Amino acid sequence: MPVARSLRNIGHRVVNAVWRAGFAARFFAMTLLYSGTSFRRFHLVVREMFSSGVMSLIIILVSGMFVGMVLGLQGYETLKRYGSESALGTLVALSLVRELGPVLAALLFASRAGSAMTAEIGLMKATEQISAMEMMAVNPIARVVAPRFWAGVISMPLLSAMFSAMGVFGGYVVGVVLIGVDEGSFWSQMQSAVDFQHDVLNGVIKSFVFGVAVTVIALFEGYDAPPTAEGVSGATTRTVVQSSLAILILDFILTAFMFRGD
Amino acid sequence: MSSQALVEISDVNFAYDSRPILKGINMTFPKGKLIAIMGLSGCGKTTILRHIGGVLRPTRGYVKVDGQVMHELDHDNLYRMRRKMGMLFQFGALFTDMTVYDNVAFQMREHTQLPEEIIHDMVMMKLHAVGLYGTQNLMPAELSGGMARRVALARTIALDPMLIMYDEPFAGLDPISLTVVGQLIRRLNDALGATSIVVTHDVQESLKIVDYIYFVSDGAIIAEGTADDIRASGEAFVHQFVHGEMDGPIPFHYPGGNYKQDLGVRA
Numbered sequence: 001m002p003v004a005r006s007l008r009n010i011g012h013r014v015v016n017a018v019w020r021a022g023f024a025a026r027f028f029a030m031t032l033l034y035s036g037t038s039f040r041r042f043h044l045v046v047r048e049m050f051s052s053g054v055m056s057l058i059i060i061l062v063s064g065m066f067v068g069m070v071l072g073l074q075g076y077e078t079l080k081r082y083g084s085e086s087a088l089g090t091l092v093a094l095s096l097v098r099e100l101g102p103v104l105a106a107l108l109f110a111s112r113a114g115s116a117m118t119a120e121i122g123l124m125k126a127t128e129q130i131s132a133m134e135m136m137a138v139n140p141i142a143r144v145v146a147p148r149f150w151a152g153v154i155s156m157p158l159l160s161a162m163f164s165a166m167g168v169f170g171g172y173v174v175g176v177v178l179i180g181v182d183e184g185s186f187w188s189q190m191q192s193a194v195d196f197q198h199d200v201l202n203g204v205i206k207s208f209v210f211g212v213a214v215t216v217i218a219l220f221e222g223y224d225a226p227p228t229a230e231g232v233s234g235a236t237t238r239t240v241v242q243s244s245l246a247i248l249i250l251d252f253i254l255t256a257f258m259f260r261g262d
Numbered sequence: 263m264s265s266q267a268l269v270e271i272s273d274v275n276f277a278y279d280s281r282p283i284l285k286g287i288n289m290t291f292p293k294g295k296l297i298a299i300m301g302l303s304g305c306g307k308t309t310i311l312r313h314i315g316g317v318l319r320p321t322r323g324y325v326k327v328d329g330q331v332m333h334e335l336d337h338d339n340l341y342r343m344r345r346k347m348g349m350l351f352q353f354g355a356l357f358t359d360m361t362v363y364d365n366v367a368f369q370m371r372e373h374t375q376l377p378e379e380i381i382h383d384m385v386m387m388k389l390h391a392v393g394l395y396g397t398q399n400l401m402p403a404e405l406s407g408g409m410a411r412r413v414a415l416a417r418t419i420a421l422d423p424m425l426i427m428y429d430e431p432f433a434g435l436d437p438i439s440l441t442v443v444g445q446l447i448r449r450l451n452d453a454l455g456a457t458s459i460v461v462t463h464d465v466q467e468s469l470k471i472v473d474y475i476y477f478v479s480d481g482a483i484i485a486e487g488t489a490d491d492i493r494a495s496g497e498a499f500v501h502q503f504v505h506g507e508m509d510g511p512i513p514f515h516y517p518g519g520n521y522k523q524d525l526g527v528r529a
Contacts, residue, residue: 123358124357124358127353127355127358128351128352128353128355129355129356129357129358131317131351131355132349132351132355132357134317134344135315135317135344135347135348135349136344136345136348136349136368136369136372137341137342137344137345137372137373138368138369138372138373139341143372
């Protein structure tokens with residue numbers, strides 16, 4: 001009975017997904033519970049911030065620059081039709097601070113640092129490093145997972161801020177330096193239109209939430225990966241796919257709450 | 263084996279889902295002895311070690327270490343007990359993002375408040391004990407298989423454990439490294455006054471160094487005794503295993519059905 005088999009398969013997948021969601025929630029709770037070590041020995045977090053945050057800087061800065069340049073070009077073309085070229089700074093800054101900065105930086109972070117975290121922890125499991133730690137009476141959640149979690153959560157808003165700053169600079173280069181928009185109006189309009197609490201702070205909250213989501217997904221997938229080459233590669237792929245979807249879905253939800261009625 | 267037991271395994275049964283792995287295992291590991299658990303791959307040897315380490319819970323029976331039933335310990339007491347144990351994994355399981363020095367110092371930093379100067383001296387002594395003084399700044403990727411195993415051994419004995427477990431310590435080693443690791447296991451056991459359990463299927467090297475041997479097949483003990491007892495054993499499986507014979511109770515062919523019929527050959 002192909003229909004019965006298909007239904008059974010769907011049911012099996014749903015049950016599996018619910019189990020995994022439960023395990024992931026428990027994993028997240030354990031990570032928070034065993035975070036004390038991360039704060040007592042903050043150098044562990046700093047070391048992970050270097051590998052996940054600092055090592056992602058190049059891709060974040062270059063991408064931010066080019067996204068800002070594209071925004072400058074497209075924005076100028078659109079605003080010119082309405083004679084509002086002077087509002088280019090506002091358009092570039094608001095687009096970046098509210099949306100593109102947090103979202104694109106998180107997507108890049110998931111691809112670069114998230115996948116690396118999954119692969120690293122998956123390989124540690126496959127080569128019995130996690131088991132060795134447990135047998136040495138060292139809790140791997142406290143020693144390996146929690147420092148990476150906090151490193152990701154702290155790095156994400158910083159990377160997002162750098163992405164936005166670089167994007168604004170890219171927009172300035174294209175709009176003011178190359179096209180010739182008035183420099184004074186570019187900066188002054190941006191300054192008057194961008195509200196710290198409403199725009200900047202909401203962007204920071206978004207990137208913080210994305211940081212939590214991406215890092216938890218990456219760490220859980222690594223920790224839960226079957227200890228084989230195929231298992232680790234599948235987990236890495238799942239990290240990128242699930243993180244990207246989570247970022248976009250969370251972005252919609254957060255935007256709906258933060259900017260409704262604007 | 264008359265001296266006081268450090269580890270006692272009593273009627274331990276264990277199954278993954280409905281597949282039985284261990285069937286009524288009884289073993290005793292006296293203090294100060296070096297004991298091997300031998301058998302084919304997949305016979306349940308490593309599962310026994312995992313029970314001793316408190317990683318798995320038996321479905322029936324118990325494992326006592328130093329008088330404590332392992333599966334009854336809560337998280338904190340289990341970790342307290344594990345601080346008295348050391349385990350050498352099959353391929354060392356060195357932390358690949360740390361130097362040799364940091365690997366050996368790992369437990370000292372995690373479990374003690376010792377100043378870094380003392381840790382330095384202890385790490386050097388441990389590395390010297392395994393013949394690898396001078397390698398402290400190397401990364402695990404720069405070590406050969408035998409060296410990695412010895413560094414892992416130095417890490418295992420970092421806090422002078424009362425019980426040392428070895429999971430296939432001879433796997434994949436060249437003959438010289440194999441002898442070195444075998445002799446180190448014996449010497450360290452005697453020097454530290456520890457109790458050691460070696461899970462292995464390397465017969466010749468093990469028989470040279472161990473005090474007592476348990477033979478496990480299909481989740482049950484089928485033979486036990488000293489090296490001489492095992493060499494002289496009349497049990498067919500033990501004989502085939504010790505002498506590395508191709509055919510015997512463990513057949514050469516996988517029970518894969520009717521081969522001739524598959525080829526279309528009529529009997």
